[in-house]
Amino acid sequence: MTGFVLSETREHVGIVTLNRPEKLNAFNDAMTDELDAAIADALRDDAVRAILIRAAGRAFSAGRDTRELGHRRGGESNFAHVRRAQQRNLSLMAGHKPVIAAVQGHAIGGGFEVALAADIRVASEDAVFRMPEIRYGLLPDTGASQVLSVLIGPARTKLLILSGRPMAARQAEQWGAVDVVTSREELHEVAFALAREIAAGPPIALALGKQLADHAWGERVRSGIGLELVAQTALFATEDYAEARAAVREKRPARYGGR
Numbered sequence: 001m002t003g004f005v006l007s008e009t010r011e012h013v014g015i016v017t018l019n020r021p022e023k024l025n026a027f028n029d030a031m032t033d034e035l036d037a038a039i040a041d042a043l044r045d046d047a048v049r050a051i052l053i054r055a056a057g058r059a060f061s062a063g064r065d066t067r068e069l070g071h072r073r074g075g076e077s078n079f080a081h082v083r084r085a086q087q088r089n090l091s092l093m094a095g096h097k098p099v100i101a102a103v104q105g106h107a108i109g110g111g112f113e114v115a116l117a118a119d120i121r122v123a124s125e126d127a128v129f130r131m132p133e134i135r136y137g138l139l140p141d142t143g144a145s146q147v148l149s150v151l152i153g154p155a156r157t158k159l160l161i162l163s164g165r166p167m168a169a170r171q172a173e174q175w176g177a178v179d180v181v182t183s184r185e186e187l188h189e190v191a192f193a194l195a196r197e198i199a200a201g202p203p204i205a206l207a208l209g210k211q212l213a214d215h216a217w218g219e220r221v222r223s224g225i226g227l228e229l230v231a232q233t234a235l236f237a238t239e240d241y242a243e244a245r246a247a248v249r250e251k252r253p254a255r256y257g258g259r
Helices: 029-044 078-094 110-116 144-152 154-163 169-175 187-199 203-214 218-235 239-250
Strands: 005-010 013-018 050-055 099-103 106-108 120-124 128-130 180-182
Touching: 005 029, 013 029, 013 187, 029 050, 029 078, 050 187, 078 110, 078 218, 099 110, 099 187, 106 110, 110 128, 110 144, 120 169, 120 187, 128 169, 144 154, 144 218, 169 180, 180 187
Parallel strands: 013 050, 050 099, 099 120, 106 128, 120 180
Antiparallel strands: 005 013
């Protein structure tokens, strides 16, 4: 274990902390494995009634570590790579414990999608959310296209994922992607207080309340995430993806042909 993810339990709140601040909590394979394990442990632990996902340092997460973009461990296929990443967020959504995300600074790509997998999002005033995958000839693949469509509507979702534009905390709150905005200094205190308040409730009622609130859209979101898997796997094989990566690497505008 590298300590890229820290876990503790306080007052029935399982606190999972992203802890790679020098890299803006960008996910490499080791950090991803630790996050998956920490979330699985919190979901299994009977002493945990609510889960708080937060981050050390000035950013929540910069998404996938750019040094590992396109890297596949042990010959893993693109399909298996995306599906494995999806399973973590699906487990947060389907799990019976309420999940709160505390977001400061940048929440980019897969980092934003971890926050979207939570039931409630608390953001600092300096939080900025962004889905930049289009720049690489790709699309979000761990839930953003589906969850954002529920939270902020299809048109605004398309605006974010097709342009790659950033969304500031107050705008996210106004649109419905963030539930509470607070100061940077008070973020962790406010988020933990909310998680503790929820965790003080009766566990069975908490589980059923989450299930009822998700009933209207939960199956559609899970089905849509399956479509994200198919779409992203296909995009990895396109000439557009190869050209987009080359353009980023060579620091030039992309030249897409034929369309």
